[in-house]
Amino acid sequence: xxxxxxxxxxxxxxxxxxxxxxxxxxxxxxxxxxxxxxxxxxxxxxxxxxxxxxxxxxxxxxxxxxxxxxxxxxxxxxxxxxxxxxxxxxxxx
Numbered sequence: 032x033x034x035x036x037x038x039x040x041x042x043x044x045x046x047x048x049x050x051x052x053x054x055x056x057x058x059x060x061x062x063x064x065x066x067x068x069x070x071x072x073x074x075x076x077x078x079x080x081x082x083x084x085x086x087x088x089x090x091x092x093x094x095x096x097x098x099x100x101x102x103x104x105x106x107x108x109x110x111x112x113x114x115x116x117x118x119x120x121x122x123x124x
């Protein structure tokens with residue numbers, strides 16, 4: 032081979048090495064971005080889970096409220112019956 036062909040080959044090898052270095056740097060940057068995005072995604076998943084849990088609690092509140100009202104009515108009824116019995120006792124004496 033003549034000298035020109037060697038120089039051309041050297042230039043192509045140099046360009047290839049430069050391209051490989053550039054691609055490696057881009058790859059490192061992309062890996063960092065992936066890591067950052069994965070961390071953000073995990074945080075958002077945690078937030079989503081907490082929000083879904085809170086939403087379920089809010090959905091359950093009407094049921095709890097109905098149960099509380101039913102229990103309250105039951106207690107009210109018992110208290111009224113006891114008061115009526117006390118009044119009967121007072122009237123008897």
